[in-house]
Amino acid sequence: RMGNLRAEAAALSAVAKVCLHIKAPAEAIQALDGAQANYKKLKDRKKEAAVVHLAVKAQLLQGDAVNALRAAKEARGLARELRDRKAEAEALDAASQVHLAKRDFHEALDCAKSMAAIYEELQEDLAAAKAKQLLCSVYLAKGDARAAVDIGEDAVALFRKLQDPQEAVAQHLVAQAYLQRHHDEEKSRQQQGMNRAGTNSQDPAEAVRSALCARALFKERGNITGELEVMDTLARAYIRKGESREGLRVAEDYLAAAKKARDKPAEANALLVSASAMASCQQLNDALRVAELARAIYRDLGNAEGLTDAERFAGVVKEALQEVAQHAAGTSNGYPSGAASRGSGPVGAAGNSNAHDLETRGAPRKLGFSMDAGRRDNGRPDDGSLITGQRRQAGPVDPTPLYNRKAFPWTPQQATPKAPQKAGI
Secondary structure, three states: OOOHHHHHHHHHHHHHHHHHOOOHHHHHHHHHHHHHHHHHOOOHHHHHHHHHHHHHHHHHHHHHHHHHHHHHHHHHHHHHHHHHHHHHHHHHHHHHHHHHHOOOOOHHHHHHHHHHHHHHOOOHHHHHHHHHHHHHHHHHOOOHHHHHHHHHHHHHHHHHHHOOOOHHHHHHHHHHHHHHHHHHHHHHHHHOOHHHHHOOOOHHHHHHHHHHHHHHHHHOOOHHHHHHHHHHHHHHHHHHHHHHHHHHHHHHHHHHHHOOOOOOHHHHHHHHHHHHHHOOOOOHHHHHHHHHHHHHHHHOOHHHHHHHHHHHHHHHHHHHHHHHHHHHHHHHHHHHHHHHHHHHHHOOOOOOHHHHHHHOOOOOOOOOOOOOOOOOOOOEEOOOOOOOOOOOOEEEEEEEEOOOOOOOOOHHHHOOOOOOOOOOO
């Protein structure tokens, strides 16, 4: 008011910081516009750059991807002009997260790679570890699980070296990357007409290792939400590894923890992964019953994706039960009198189903695994299952404080290839 532009700009910047702290992005943006205008008049590029950096955060909090990218691009330009490499990396971080939220994976990858390179050049290990964790997220979303595994393991190693608690989320990301890579390899073999059982991948075992480590770290720090999410991944990893009963045990622990935390979305997820484990253990009737419970919760929550998954799973189990019953009825004369009743009865309901009988009578393989208690004829674990590692609205990580997972939800398995677009930065 007294014509002191610098004092007014400083006051507006302070107001903006308070607005950001109390989650009032619209007011913060208005104050920052005034501060930037004043600093431009004063030709103070350094202060202007700091204001624009705050504007990126405000636009992210507002959920305005277009203006957030515009602000990030401006912030990067000012940082280059001032030769401020750290500020440039921060601008690239914000841009990468917005591109990721918009599913512009190529642009997100370019920004994240540039950011990681700058932090490595500056020898800032913690920032470099966070950048590599973000890169792992981008690679997963883009559908490149191989690259996600490699860069994710690098991030884990750095966090462990620094004894940083963020190792937990990095380990969880890596576990998901191993599962996705295994799923992709199986899918490729099937497309080539190759037998899925021929693969000897260690990816499921590595997924178990990483998920166990993540769970221990989350538990040590009392992070219930993180532990719930990683238990979902751990159960699926065990089933993929061929240890269905261990997967079922983890799924049951997951369900109990979700109920204790009164987390209904997690409870529904736990029920569905429990159903998958039960199906892998030949408990088809139990699997169908539990899948129906999950479906009911998804319906009550209005979770369309989870509802679709539960209905698809229940449909496959119903078809499998019908085929088992039809085959048992058609071949009962060729087996001892007790065999037909076991095959046509409630599989798994009383825990007395005979896996060998089901297998030798041509039990269906619609579920994507052999109904043989998780074993092959050669005694090796069966690495096939219905589980693909898909998660429903879990959101694998929150890579940086700037990224709002609730504002920009995504999961790696929902990613679909997208044609390259013009880079926003």
